[in-house]
Amino acid sequence: MNKQKVTILQVIERGGISKKSGLPWKVHSAQCILEQESEKGKELLVGTLNLPESLQNSTPGDYLAEFAFYQSMEGRLEPRVVSLVPFGMPRAKPASASASA
Numbered sequence: 803m804n805k806q807k808v809t810i811l812q813v814i815e816r817g818g819i820s821k822k823s824g825l826p827w828k829v830h831s832a833q834c835i836l837e838q839e840s841e842k843g844k845e846l847l848v849g850t851l852n853l854p855e856s857l858q859n860s861t862p863g864d865y866l867a868e869f870a871f872y873q874s875m876e877g878r879l880e881p882r883v884v885s886l887v888p889f890g891m892p893r894a895k896p897a898s899a900s901a902s903a
Contacts, residue, residue: 804881807889808867809835813853813860830858832883836867851883864889 810832817828831850838845851867853860866889869881 804869806867806869807837808832808851808865808886809837810860810862810865810886811835812862813858814850815858830855832860853883857883857886860886 812833814831814833815828816831817826819825820827830853832853833850834848836847836849836851838847865886867883868885868887870884871879872882874880
């Protein structure tokens with residue numbers, strides 16, 4: 803899996819009724835800025851990422867996004883966000899054995 807720094811600016815919900823099945827559908831897209839390194843240095847890409855249902859309530863901010871590849875309905879391999887971890891947040895350190903004694 804690949805990880806990239808992403809800044810979410812806004813999450814937008816789109817939806818409707820499927821013409822094919824007649825069932826309602828919903829997609830949550832994050833408008834974002836993705837930072838990546840290239841041979842030219844740091845590169846900024848601006849665009850949208852579809853978020854899985856588990857991440858639809860993500861708030862604006864900086865994240866370390868983890869991506870995995872999935873097969874689209876058209877048979878293309880496409881990256882999708884599988885997790886978002888706040889970027890730059892301090893992590894809790896495990897308690898040492900002497901602290902619990």
